Structures are given as structure tokens and as C-alpha cells.
Amino acid sequence: MATTDFPAEIAQLRSTFASIENVVDVEKVRAEIAALSEQAGAPDLWDDPESAQQVTSRLSHRQSDLERVERLGARIEDLEVLVELAGEEDDEDTRAEAERELGSIKKSLSELEVVTLLSGEYDEREAVVTIRAGAGGVDAADFAEMLMRMYLRWAERHGYATSVLDTSYAEEAGLKSATFEVKAPYAFGTLSVEAGTHRLVRISPFDNQGRRQTSFAAVEVIPLIEQTDSVEIPESELKIDVFRSSGPGGQSVNTTDSAVRMTHLPTGIVVSMQNEKSQIQNRAAALRVMQSRLLLLKKEQEDAEKKALAGDVKASWGDQMRSYVLNPYQMVKDLRTEHEVGNTAAVLDGEIDDFVDAGIRWRAAARTVAD
Known part of the structure; x- marks a missing residue:
């Protein structure tokens, strides 16, 4: 030897x-x-x-x-x-x-x-993560809830504080959407590589014939707004609706109209908040997330203009970035980095560091090629 x-x-x-x-x-x-x-x-x-x-x-x-x-x-x-x-x-x-x-x-x-590869303009920020069920019916809603648990468990493993801002429950099971904050330095830079479309393949627990089902969920990651950021939103550009908070299966969890739905009229961006106890708190949280989304939108528009000037750069994330296959075999595979593991239970329990690290290295390499 x-x-x-x-x-x-x-x-x-x-x-x-x-x-x-x-x-x-x-x-x-x-x-x-x-x-x-x-x-x-x-x-x-x-x-x-x-x-x-x-x-x-x-x-x-x-x-x-x-x-x-x-x-x-x-x-x-x-x-x-x-x-x-x-x-x-x-x-x-x-x-x-x-x-x-x-x-x-x-x-x-x-x-x-x-x-050390987290050098983007907003990489040092805390993160706001939104997960939305996509195609696949009740399985997609269940998958969205599985992904939310995965990220919350990941944060827990690292000792990062989290705060759930909004949950919209599906009728039968799972979530239509959920939004939560990860309160740690570099949370945005770290988790931003998780943004994209995730796919689940499994025997559906909701199908009485036991058929295999493919479902999708979208993950959005934005940097949390800070007081030093200049994102002013005129009141005239906002439409604000209030409604009663609800829990799983439509169950009311609040007897007052404390939940807030905020719409930015020029862009059509909608933010809902219902997890705080008062309408004022939900409105403040909604405004903070709205500002964060508009900040990221502004950055994306600036980047798009720079790319247009520099020419077409082939560094797209694509519509589907990761597959979670539970049947007929067990595997989680990232389609950008080719990183894969066979222990699907561990991944869905928050053990995603290897995927995150590979994603950060992949993104850094893509930026180098683009430059």
C-alpha cells in the first residue's frame, strides 16, 4: 500500500x-x-x-x-x-x-x-423561501409540504432560525404554497442554488390503484430586504385585501380578518401573509417580502440587460433541476451538477449539504464561463 x-x-x-x-x-x-x-x-x-x-x-x-x-x-x-x-x-x-x-x-x-464562492451582490443576506405545488394534483401539494419540511430540517441541523410567514393548505393534503424566512448570514447565497422546479416520482399514496405518479413543485428563493435598501413602493401601486386566516382543510384559525393579501399592480406580484396574530404584523411582513421580490426583480432585469449586451450565454437552470425518485428505485439526482445519492429518506430529512455545495460550485463555474 x-x-x-x-x-x-x-x-x-x-x-x-x-x-x-x-x-x-x-x-x-x-x-x-x-x-x-x-x-x-x-x-x-x-x-x-x-x-x-x-x-x-x-x-x-x-x-x-x-x-x-x-x-x-x-x-x-x-x-x-x-x-x-x-x-x-x-x-x-x-x-x-x-x-x-x-x-x-x-x-x-x-x-x-x-x-468563499458566495460572492454575489445579495449572497450575504438572509433568505425568504417560497414553495408552490405544481402539476400533479394532490401529490404535488404533498410534495410541496415534503420540500418545506426538508428545508426546515436542513436549517435546524445548522442551527439557523426560521420563521414561517404564510401557509396555504390544499383541500385534501399538503400545501398549495408556503413562505418562510431562513435567518442566517449567507442564507440567500446558499439556498439560491435550490431555486427551480423539483420533480417527485413515486407510488401515489392518494391513488387507490397504487399507480406511479409524477408531480412537481417550484422553489423560489429571494434575499431578505434590509433597511438600507432603497425600494420605495407608492401606496397607489399596492392593492391590499384582508381576509380570515385558515388552517388545513379550510378550518378557520382566526376569528378576525387578520390575514393580508398584497398585490403590486404594475408587476402583478402577489404576497399573502396570515401567520402573524394581527393585521398590522401581517401587513408589515407582506410589505417586507414584496420589497424583497421587487429588489430581486430589479436585479434580474439589470442582469438581463447585461446579458443582452454581452450576447447569449448558455448557463440556464432549465425547467427541472432535481428529481426525487422513490419508485421503482431510490435516487435523488441534480440534473445540473449530476450529483446523486441513493438515500432518499436522508435527503428529504434535510441532508442536502452535498447538493447545495455541488450547486454552488456549479454556479461559480458557470459564472466564470460567462465572464
């Missing part, structure tokens, strides 16, 4: 780590942490609970980012010491431990390297 060339491997680790440090800009992160810590220590911080939550959450995540980079640098140093020790003592057990740690560090570096 070939022995590992540890000096060459460690040199490569150091080179990759140096590139990551350069992109992450550790000194800038430290400066941001210092500024956020000063804000977090202000005596009037919690006079504005929403702002305070943003500051403390951002501080926690940036501290975690810095710790992750520093810990990885320390592990590379420790690996070098471990290799020296194995050589001095000619100890096979220590050498085997070094082999395992080398593999583990490579994996951690690869995961951290993916984060």
Missing part, C-alpha cells in the same frame, strides 16, 4: 487555507465582530427588539465564522506535529491517526472553500 506523502499533503493544505483566509478576509471579520460587540453592549440595544435581534444574530454568526477558520488553521498545525511524532517514534497507530485527521481536514477545507 502506498504511503502518504505528508509533507506534500500539508503544503497543499496550507496553500488552500491561505487562499480561503485571503477570500474570507479574517482581519475584516475581526473588525466587524468588534463593531458588532460594541453595538451589542449598548444599554439601549433592546429598545428596538428587531434591530437588537439582527445585531446579536449577526455577531454570533460572525464569531462562529472566525472560530471555524481559526480552528481549521490550528488543526493543520496540530497535524504537522502529529506527523513529526509518528516519524520520530515510527508509530503506525499515530501515523494512522494522522491519516484520518488529514482526510477530515480536507473535508472541512472543502466545505469552507464553498463559502
Whole structure:
């Protein structure tokens, strides 16, 4: 069996780590942490609970980012010491431990390297995710609910806070649509590669003849609006309807007309909110999501103009980006990256990091080709 060339491997680790440090800009992160810590220590911080939550959450995540980079640098140093020790003592057990740690560090570096690819204009933002049932009837509605659970479980695994803004239940089962926030730095850049049409193939639990059914659901991911963004919407451009919130099967969950449906008349964009307790809260949440969608629409229009000037670039996501096949075999496959796994249950339980990482690398490669 070939022995590992540890000096060459460690040199490569150091080179990759140096590139990551350069992109992450550790000194800038430290400066941001210092500024956020000063804000977090202000005596009037919690006079504005929403702002305070943003500051403390951002501080926690940036501290975690810095710790992750520093810990990885320390592990590379420790690996070098471990290799020296194995050589001095000619100890096979220590050498085997070094082999395992080398593999583990490579994996951690690869995961951290993916984060450095999130350099889009809004990639640092929190995300608003909307899932809509497509073709396939009740199976599509059930699939939409499965996808929502998948993303919420993914966020839970990473310790990301989420907030469900709106759920529109289908008559028989599942969801017509649902909208939720993922409150973590880079949530938009990370989850934006999940946007597109998802397809499910399975034996339908709603078909009494046990036939195989294909159904579809659409995933939309937009960056959360921030106070510094200039997206002003004149009142004259908005139509606002209020109605009574409802739960599964049409069951009323609120005895007052607190739910809000907001329509942007020039674009036809519609946002519904019903998960807050008051009409005022639902209206504020709807306006925030509406501003986020208009911000992204503006960006897409600007990008389209740039593409028109640059010529046609073949980097389309296509109508269908991922298939979840539960019958006649078990497989989840991304049609853009070709990444696939056979453990469908784990994927639908939120284990989608490999798909997300592959998607981010695919997008970065596509942008490089386009440039």
C-alpha cells in the first residue's frame, strides 16, 4: 500500500487555507465582530427588539465564522506535529491517526472553500423561501409540504432560525404554497442554488390503484430586504385585501380578518401573509417580502440587460433541476451538477449539504464561463 506523502499533503493544505483566509478576509471579520460587540453592549440595544435581534444574530454568526477558520488553521498545525511524532517514534497507530485527521481536514477545507464562492451582490443576506405545488394534483401539494419540511430540517441541523410567514393548505393534503424566512448570514447565497422546479416520482399514496405518479413543485428563493435598501413602493401601486386566516382543510384559525393579501399592480406580484396574530404584523411582513421580490426583480432585469449586451450565454437552470425518485428505485439526482445519492429518506430529512455545495460550485463555474 502506498504511503502518504505528508509533507506534500500539508503544503497543499496550507496553500488552500491561505487562499480561503485571503477570500474570507479574517482581519475584516475581526473588525466587524468588534463593531458588532460594541453595538451589542449598548444599554439601549433592546429598545428596538428587531434591530437588537439582527445585531446579536449577526455577531454570533460572525464569531462562529472566525472560530471555524481559526480552528481549521490550528488543526493543520496540530497535524504537522502529529506527523513529526509518528516519524520520530515510527508509530503506525499515530501515523494512522494522522491519516484520518488529514482526510477530515480536507473535508472541512472543502466545505469552507464553498463559502468563499458566495460572492454575489445579495449572497450575504438572509433568505425568504417560497414553495408552490405544481402539476400533479394532490401529490404535488404533498410534495410541496415534503420540500418545506426538508428545508426546515436542513436549517435546524445548522442551527439557523426560521420563521414561517404564510401557509396555504390544499383541500385534501399538503400545501398549495408556503413562505418562510431562513435567518442566517449567507442564507440567500446558499439556498439560491435550490431555486427551480423539483420533480417527485413515486407510488401515489392518494391513488387507490397504487399507480406511479409524477408531480412537481417550484422553489423560489429571494434575499431578505434590509433597511438600507432603497425600494420605495407608492401606496397607489399596492392593492391590499384582508381576509380570515385558515388552517388545513379550510378550518378557520382566526376569528378576525387578520390575514393580508398584497398585490403590486404594475408587476402583478402577489404576497399573502396570515401567520402573524394581527393585521398590522401581517401587513408589515407582506410589505417586507414584496420589497424583497421587487429588489430581486430589479436585479434580474439589470442582469438581463447585461446579458443582452454581452450576447447569449448558455448557463440556464432549465425547467427541472432535481428529481426525487422513490419508485421503482431510490435516487435523488441534480440534473445540473449530476450529483446523486441513493438515500432518499436522508435527503428529504434535510441532508442536502452535498447538493447545495455541488450547486454552488456549479454556479461559480458557470459564472466564470460567462465572464
